[in-house]
Amino acid sequence: MPLLKDGKVAEDVWAPVEDGAELPASGPVLVSLARFKTEHGSLLAGNHSVGVKLANSDDPAEIAAWLDRISLVVLDFPKYTDGRALSQSQLLRRRHGYKGEIRATGQVLRDQLRLMIRSGFDAMVIDEADAEAIYDISAHEFSEFYQSAADTSDTIFVKRQRARQSKAAE
C-alpha cells in the first residue's frame, strides 16, 4: 500500500522492530510505546532515528517529554469509524508541540483524509492505486473551515475578523 507524505508517494524508510527483537545496526526504527518507555534512554542515545507507534487507546502525554527527539509517531485507525487517533494527533501537535511526522495506518479512507490532515497528520498509508490524485481531491474538497485545528488554514472566524478590520481601516 502506498505511503503518502505531504500528499506525495514516498518510500517507507522506517523499520518496524518487534518488542524484544534486536535493533538493526543503523537506520530509522519504529518501536511500540511499551518498548519506548523501557528503552528510551538507549534508543535515543543510539545511532537511529526513532519512531513510536501508539495504540489508539494510548495517551500521547506518555511520550511528550521526548517528542523533540522523536521523528515519527504512527497512529492507528483499527476501524474507519474509530476517531480516537484524531484526538491523539491534535494533542501531539497542539498540546505538546510535536513537529515530526504523524502517520495514519489501518483503515484509512479517502473521505477521511481532510479530517486527518486538519487534525495534524502529514502522512498516511492508504489502500488506493492512484493515491496522489485521490489525496489531491480529498484534501481540497473544502476551502472553508470553522474550527482552528492542527493545520495552518485560516478559519472562517479569522477571515471574517480580517474583513471587518480591513473595512474599519478604510
Add this chain to the structure above:
Amino acid sequence: MYRYDEFDETLVRERAKQFRGQVERRLKGELKEEHFKPLRLQNGVYLQLHAYMLRVAIPYGQLNAKKMRQLAMIADVYDKGYAHFTTRQNVQYNWIKLADMPDVLDVLADVEMHAIQTSGNCIRNVTSDHLAGANLDEIEDPRPWCEIIRQWSTFHPEFSSLPRKFKIAVTAGETDRAAVRVHDIGLHMKKNADGKVGFEFIVGGGLGRTPFVGPTVREWVAKEDLLSYLEANMRVYNRHGRRDNKYKARIKILVSELGLEEYKRQVEEEFAAQNTWEKVVLPQEEIDRITAYFAPPKFETLPAVSAAFEAFKSASREQARWAKNNLRPHRTPGYTSVHIALKQQGEAPGDATSDQMRAMADIGERYGLDDIRVAHEQDVVLAHVRLDDVPAVYAALKAAGLHASNAGLGSDIIACPGLDYCNLSNARSISVANEIQAVFADPEFEDDVGTLHVNVSGCINACGHHHVGHIGILGVDKKGEEFYQVLFGGRADEKATIAAIQGPGLKHEEVAPAIRRVIDTYLSLRRDGGEKFIDTMSRVGQAPFKEALYAAA
C-alpha cells in the same frame, strides 16, 4: 434569522458537491455500501424499510417562508407530496431516490439549508426552545449560541468519528422547553452570583435503551469559555467513550461508569490543560454579528387586549377552544405565539402535506413576521403573531386542515414512524397513536383531561421519547406479535424524570381502552382546581393507575 455569508454558503455548496461525488461513486459501484454507509449517514441519508430516507437539518428549528416553500417543493418533486417534522426539530423525507439526493442538496443550498450531520456518529443538529425570543421567562435569546455551536460543530475535524451520535440542546427559559436534561449535553443559560449570563453544563442525559436524566457537570460556564469547555467534554468522550458495544457508546454510559466526580475531574483537567491557542474564543464582533440576526423584530405598540381576538373567542366554542389550547403568551403586548399542531385525528404525528407546508409559509409570512419554527413536539410554531390577526390566522389554518386544537393535550402525541417505515422498529407506532388519539376525540373530554403528554416509540431506541411521556408507550416484539409496554410518570421539562414501566405488554387493541381506564382513574382522583394528570400521579403514586391499566385482564 441567521443569514449565510459567503463562507457559510461556500461550505454548504462544497458539501453538496462532495456528496454528489460520493453518490456517483456508490451508483457506479466504486464505493461499497459498507464504506458508503458512514458517508451517507453523516449527510442524513438512511436506508429504511422501503427506500432511502433523507433528514434535512433545521438548525434549532428555525425556518422562514422561503425555506418552508422549498421544503414543500422538495416534497412534491422528489417525494410523495409530504414531509415529516421530527422531535429534533428537523424534517424527513421517506421516499427520495438516492440518485436524486445530490439535486435535493443543491436546492436546499439555494435556501441556505443542508443535511450536514443530521445522522452518523457526530455532533447532530443543535436544538432549542421553540418559543425563544417570544416567551415570558427567558434570560436572553439562546439562538445566537445555537448558531455559534452549529458553526463550531460543522465538520469538526476531531469530532466526526465519535463513539456514537451526539446531541446538544440549549435553553434559556426558567421552564425548559428544549428537554436539556435528556441530551448528551444540555446547556441551560443562567446567571452566576455576579449576574453574568453563562451556561449550566448538563452532561450524559438521554433516552434510548438506557435512559438517564443528565447530571450537572458545571453550574456555570462563562460565555467566552463555552466552546472550549464543549471541546474539553468532547475530547474526553472521544478518547474514553466505549466503542466495544454500540448500546453502551453514548456519553451517558461514560459518565455513569466513571461516576460524575471522575468524569468532572477529567473534563476539568483537560480544560485546564488547553493552551491559549487551543482555546476556541470568538471575537466579540463575531458574537455581535451573529446575535444581530436574532434581534427582536419591530413589534408594533399595541394594547394588551385585542377586540378582534376577544370577538373571535366569543364567536364559537371551537375557536375559543383552539385559542385556549394552541396560543402561548408573548412578552410583547398585543402578540401571541401560535402552536400549529400537526396532530389531526388519524394522521401520522408530525406529517404535513406540501399544500399544508405552503399554507404555513404563507400564513407565517403574512401574519407571523416571517418567523416559522419546528417544535420538538413535532409541531410548527409561529412565534410572533398579532392578536388582531389571530382570526385570519385561524381561518387560514382551518382552510388547510391545520387547526387541530390539541396542543399539549392527550391527542397531541409524539410518535416515531414505527414499523410502517423504520427498519429498527419492532411494532407499529402510528396506528397505536391514532387509536389513543381517538380516546380524546370528544373535545370537551380532552379539555377536561387537560395537559397530558403521551409519547409512543416503536422500539427501545426511543425515538418517540416514551421515557419522558406522562404516559409512555413502547412497542415490543414477542415471537412475531406486537405488544406495547406502558410507562408512567415521565417528563422532559426542568423536572425531568424517566418514566417507570408498569408491567407486561398489552396487545395492540388493548392499549387505547387501557389508557381510557387510566384517564378515568385520574379524573376520579384529581383535586379540584385543575390538578394536572402528572401532578395527581406524583401526589397519589402510580399504583391506582397501574391497577386501572390491567383492570380488564
